[in-house]
Amino acid sequence: MDFAPLLGKANFWAYFFIMLTGLYGMAVKRNLVKKIIGLGIFQTAIMLFYVSIGSKEGATIPILTAADAAGRGGIDAAAYINPLPHVLMLTAIVVSVATLGVALALTLRLWRRYGTLEEDEILARLRGDPGGEACTPRS
């Protein structure tokens, strides 16, 4: 394996670091909201990665124009950044917003049922009281 080409790509290293930050939050934090924030950071790193792979040095935004007399403009793929990864990430952003929405809705239900968002406390209550009825519900 030859890792030399990777060393010159500072942007990839930045996304890698952001991704690991997110994973750390998801794996280590015991608070459910912090876990969800970790997930958000993790997903954002991947979106940034996609956005950066579409860009090119010296290229412009991909809006087609009619070619002029000298033949500039028109469909000249080399002059445009690649719009496809950006479009894909629009979809991924929608997906991540929906995921966040569902996660927050679940968190809200957990808060109402157990009155806490610490995973350890919820698990302790589940162990001590399988039905969960004796917990103090908050509304």
Added chain:
Amino acid sequence: MHAALVAVIAPLFGAFFCVFSGWAGGKREHWIALTALALSATAALDALLRVLKGGPQTYLLGNWPAPFGIAYTLDPLACALVFLIAAGALLNLWGARREIAHRYPEKDHTFYALYLLAAAGHMGMVVTGDVFNFYVLIEITALSCYALISMGSERSELASLNYLLLGAAGASLYLLGVGFLYIKTGTLNLPDMAAILPAMATAPAVGAALALILLGVAVKMGLFPFHGWLPGAYGEAPAVAAGLVAPMTTKVMAYVLVRFQVSLFPPEFLRAAPALPQIMVWLSVAAILLGAVMALYQKNLRRMLCFIVLAEVGYMAGGLFLGNRDALTGTVLHIYADLAMTLCVFMAAANIERRRGSLAFEKLRGLFGTMPWTMAGLTAGALSMIGVPPFCGFFSKWYLIKGGMAAGHWPFVAALVLSSLVNVLLFFRVFEIAFFEKDERPGLVAGDVSAARLVPLAAVALSLPLLGLATGQIVERVVVPLLAPLT
């Protein structure tokens, strides 16, 4: 081949109609859902018959040419699975109208909408030939499944949130892998990508991409050691939802691995990294053993079934990476067989839960006396899971064991046999409680559930020996054409 599109679109639109009907104060969501799923199953059957007769086809959505637009790859493997999913979702929902109306008096339309969305997502994942479209469908399915699961028992919200955190991370890893593949190949179309990849099979980025995709799908599939979410999520889900997600999700993910293994992973790549299949087979052995042992400790029928599902995931992943024809055949057969038999036992369990209120073992006493038909269905599913001929579970396991022997991987063979023996023990313990112990509690509802719940269960139970007897046909018409390019 618009039929394939109809199969996916019908439940998708049905979901929206259910929501609108709920807003309008209607009470027809159940019939909308059944109509949508019946339409979907008919269309899938039509597509299946066409590809059996005319060979594999590509359907271009909106007639956009293949590398640019999204294409559906339709072959017998995919169409048969879509049909099984649509028919299974239909039968599972058939008799659940009263249960859903009773459990979610104001929210039944959301339940139906989510159920249909999940069904549509599963079918879309099977037919799509576009790797990014697949990601979107993973998330459509997963999000509706999280919501469905959280409508279950008191513990279901936490189980669902755990599933969400792991599942979203798994899907993101898959997305990252797709990004790497896109950088290298410049395409998202699966057949197109498969044609380009062999030229760069040993590039580190391709290896990393395939590893990330594998990791993401393994998380979604619940393969050891990423199984943590599975028993909780499927064990705490509402009975009807569990009957949809437990049989379908893991099997669809196994199907995707088969698809990637056969068409995407270049043989040079697997040769360059011989450790990868070995690791996957050993993980599968661990999954089978863990599922079998943990199932022994459960004191609740559904929890027990969840751990059996976990072991079955190991069967399929192991067969896939043993790397010979028999094992792959076994995996494909097991995808169909396990879908049908898991559906059968989960539907029977849902019937018992409806009558007894719980599936704890002490609630199962005297069931053979009071619910003979449901127990007959459960017995059929159990015999298939144990692997008794002529039930379909026997034939797939036979091929898997044959493949394990051919590959010389004795631990895998031993794990398979051991897990079958444990299944015997598990189910006969349940039958012992249900047959010999009598329940004398007063106020117990006597009699079996209604015919609307029994007829679908009977249909699924009957399909098990039929699928088993059709093994030769399935191998000849589905598996052989699939594996033909791999000679």
